Amino acid sequence: MMAIKQWFIDYIHTGVHAQQDDETRRQITVANLFSLLGWSITLAMGAAAIWRYNYPLAAILLTASALFYSSHFVFKIKRIHSPHKISSKLLLGCLLVLMVFLIFTGGHQKTGPLWIYILPPVVFFFSGLRRGVYLLSGFVLLIALLLFSPLENILLVSYAIEFKTRFLYSFLTVSLLFALYEYSRQQSYRDIQRLSQEFERQARHDPLTDLPNRRGMVEHLEYEFERAKRSRQDMTVMLCDIDFFKRINDNYGHDTGDHMLQQIARVFENALRGQDIVSRWGGEEFLFLLPETNAHDAFILAEKVRKRVASHLFSHQNVQLNMTISIGISEVSQSVTIDQAINLADHFLYQAKTAGRNRTMPCSEHLSQ
Ligand SMILES: Nc1nc2c(ncn2[C@@H]2O[C@H](COP(=O)(O)OP(=O)(O)OP(=O)(O)O)[C@@H](O)[C@H]2O)c(=O)[nH]1
Numbered sequence: 001m002m003a004i005k006q007w008f009i010d011y012i013h014t015g016v017h018a019q020q021d022d023e024t025r026r027q028i029t030v031a032n033l034f035s036l037l038g039w040s041i042t043l044a045m046g047a048a049a050i051w052r053y054n055y056p057l058a059a060i061l062l063t064a065s066a067l068f069y070s071s072h073f074v075f076k077i078k079r080i081h082s083p084h085k086i087s088s089k090l091l092l093g094c095l096l097v098l099m100v101f102l103i104f105t106g107g108h109q110k111t112g113p114l115w116i117y118i119l120p121p122v123v124f125f126f127s128g129l130r131r132g133v134y135l136l137s138g139f140v141l142l143i144a145l146l147l148f149s150p151l152e153n154i155l156l157v158s159y160a161i162e163f164k165t166r167f168l169y170s171f172l173t174v175s176l177l178f179a180l181y182e183y184s185r186q187q188s189y190r191d192i193q194r195l196s197q198e199f200e201r202q203a204r205h206d207p208l209t210d211l212p213n214r215r216g217m218v219e220h221l222e223y224e225f226e227r228a229k230r231s232r233q234d235m236t237v238m239l240c241d242i243d244f245f246k247r248i249n250d251n252y253g254h255d256t257g258d259h260m261l262q263q264i265a266r267v268f269e270n271a272l273r274g275q276d277i278v279s280r281w282g283g284e285e286f287l288f289l290l291p292e293t294n295a296h297d298a299f300i301l302a303e304k305v306r307k308r309v310a311s312h313l314f315s316h317q318n319v320q321l322n323m324t325i326s327i328g329i330s331e332v333s334q335s336v337t338i339d340q341a342i343n344l345a346d347h348f349l350y351q352a353k354t355a356g357r358n359r360t361m362p363c364s365e366h367l368s369q
Contacts (some may be wrong), residue, residue, distance in 0.1 A: 015075025038068030106157030
């Protein structure tokens with residue numbers, strides 16, 4: 001029993017890889033499941049047809065069975081690009097031809113057309129709404145032509161006119177219901193994707209300043225660190241803290257303090273180059289990441305940022321004030337890890353504070369030594 005269960009699990013997961021997105025993985029699993037159902041049912045029906053000496057029906061059913069199996073087999077071939085697309089085309093093509101054949105011949109005692117109702121869900125699942133509607137419209141047109149053709153004996157069996165009209169109406173109704181279902185499924189899927197992107201963004205951004213938060217910045221740091229290592233480029237971090245920010249909160253209130261943080265974030269962003277990243281590292285502390293920048297050039301940039309802040313008039317309601325910042329800079333190199341560089345920047349920031357604030361440390365003379 002366990003062996004059958006494992007075989008089934010392996011079968012439906014053939015072709016599924018961790019690198020694929022959820023939707024592709026789902027499509028592959030369903031394609032495998034559908035192929036399993038398809039080849040086993042058509043194989044059983046083909047065997048039954050042989051038993052009844054209905055060889056043309058048996059031949060078609062056994063061919064269909066082989067094609068259904070091939071839609072699973074494509075996942076085993078390594079070099080095929082997007083096998084799930086080939087598999088779903090094989091499944092759909094096989095199913096559509098089989099349905100036309102069953103209507104054309106009537107299948108066993110004219111019960112063949114009853115299988116047609118599995119088409120709408122399968123077509124919409126594999127083709128999506130728009131292509132599904134086109135496919136089913138073409139199919140309905142074809143079977144309407146076959147069923148109501150003025151040419152005598154175009155079909156191998158004759159169906160009562162009541163059966164033909166109700167058969168077509170019921171198929172159209174089922175198709176319409178599945179189209180509506182597919183439409184709402186797609187809408188929900190888009191909503192979920194949008195929400196998940198929004199949550200992803202929120203998890204990496206600070207809601208007050210809209211800058212990357214510590215978590216978002218750590219990801220940038222790791223990415224840029226690896227890149228800098230590969231390309232042997234310089235990279236510098238700058239830790240910046242607003243001077244005497246507590247006084248702003250104490251004198252004008254927390255709300256004004258929040259507005260000042262938002263405004264200073266925009267000043268930082270406007271002073272930076274495209275590849276630089278500034279994040280809210282915590283409270284009134286901001287961490288800058290400057291790729292392809294050595295400590296000397298970072299000092300020039302730090303001074304530009306510091307002077308911009310010092311000359312900016314920050315205002316909220318009837319409060320207008322100036323702020324200054326202190327900055328510690330540190331280069332990340334092959335021998336210095338991100339954590340070590342941030343700790344060193346923090347150390348220089350502390351030196352900038354104790355040396356009187358509104359300054360960058362280490363100073364340029366120190367850097368050029
Ligand atoms: N309004 C507001 N204040 C914050 C926020 N996060 C941290 N703070 C405040 O920032 C202040 C930081 O104060 P301190 O660490 O004493 O430093 P400081 O007053 O800036 O003085 P120095 O850093 O020594 O120049 C505290 O009053 C915190 O409450 C925030 O999100 N909004």
